[in-house]
Amino acid sequence: MRNKKYLFNGTVAVFFLLFMVAAGLGLAGCEEQVIVYDGPNFVRFSDTTLSYKESYPKAIKIKVHNGGPILNESINVSYTVGGTAREGRDYRIEGNKGTVIIPLGQSFGEITLYLLNNSNNILESSSIEFTLTSVSPSDKIKVGFGEGGLGTKMTFTIHDACIMEGLFTGQLPVGGNRVYQVTDIDIASSDCKRYTVSNINIGLLGFPQFFNWDAPVGFEAERPKLDFIDNGNNTLTIPPQAVSGLASGYDTLSGTGVWNPLNKRITLNIRWKIYRLADGKDSVVTIPLTYIPQ
Structure with missing residues (x-):
């Protein structure tokens, strides 16, 4: 009788242990999973392509973001502007052209772009090419992700608009x-x-x-x-x-x-x-x- 009782209690103990493990796994599956990137800091454009009609009258925000942990200091990112669109005739950049700042404690900075509507019923398109070139502090963060510098370039396409658009x-x-x-x-x-x-x-x-x-x-x-x-x-x-x-x-x-x-x-x-x-x-x-x- 003692052996039977002992076996019974042992069986209960095993089932209880399995139950607790399963319950623990279930609870773990319900917890919010937080993925933290702990690799090197880098900055990149949030979008690699954007397109608007030249008739769009509002400010367009081109985002540059810090893809790593937030720093306790501001990040200054330098960029160049090229492409077939003409500054002053097809677009203008508000603020300090060539530099975008990611404020202290933030993950994003913005280049503010305005399109200039010279609609003339000629339906063509032009482009602005933004390229990130350097970043400060350079000892803590780099430009682009990976060996290929993913996200260092962004092409903005301006579509011509009809005269009444x-x-x-x-x-x-x-x-x-x-x-x-x-x-x-x-x-x-x-x-x-x-x-x-x-x-x-x-x-x-x-x-x-x-x-x-x-x-x-x-x-x-x-x-x-x-x-x-x-x-x-x-x-x-x-x-x-x-x-x-x-x-x-x-x-x-x-x-x-x-x-x-x-x-x-x-x-x-x-x-x-x-x-x-x-x-x-x-x-x-x-x-x-x-x-x-x-």
């Missing part, structure tokens, strides 16, 4: 001195002839109420698109078209417009046919939308 602020007068507006509306073209407005819903979700009409809400889509055609003489044509998200009870849209070459503003006069008003009659209204370059 870019980001715009759209405005709609809604009575009196009130103006409703929406920012970051993109107008784009692939042939410099037909353009697409990314959003004509500038307060138009409830525009009938602005005019005291007894009509349903205009758009079921949040960002309905509209095409217009450049006639080549600063006038525009909005060909009849069905607009995605247009609520039932409305016809297709059409109209005319103008482009001001001095301030590059675009004005679209959209003809909108409204069905089934309160008096049972149809009505055609013209809605003026103005797009101001940002």
Whole structure:
């Protein structure tokens, strides 16, 4: 009996030990795994290629990062600029050109780039080539990763834009001195002839109420698109078209417009046919939308 009891307890002990090991492995698998790079410090471009249209009006941040442990001092990285794009005509670099600083205790520094829009309906492209050349403190960090210096070069491609492309602020007068507006509306073209407005819903979700009409809400889509055609003489044509998200009870849209070459503003006069008003009659209204370059 003693032997049987001893064997039983031994079996329980073995199973208990196996259970604890398995549980330990399970818990270890659930713990967050922290991977720490403990190799030599190096700096490199975060991206090796980027591309934008020249009509993009905002600052573009080109990141340079420290790929190793964070240092307790700032890192000064020197770089050169080449390529086919022309500084001062196609782009400009803000701040101290040729040097990017990774601040103390940080992992990233930035080169701030602005594109200069000289759109002329000639669709070509040019490039800016950035190359990291040296870094300080040089005794603690090097340029590029590995023997080949991975990440020391970055090619930025500038795509030419059509003359009316870019980001715009759209405005709609809604009575009196009130103006409703929406920012970051993109107008784009692939042939410099037909353009697409990314959003004509500038307060138009409830525009009938602005005019005291007894009509349903205009758009079921949040960002309905509209095409217009450049006639080549600063006038525009909005060909009849069905607009995605247009609520039932409305016809297709059409109209005319103008482009001001001095301030590059675009004005679209959209003809909108409204069905089934309160008096049972149809009505055609013209809605003026103005797009101001940002």
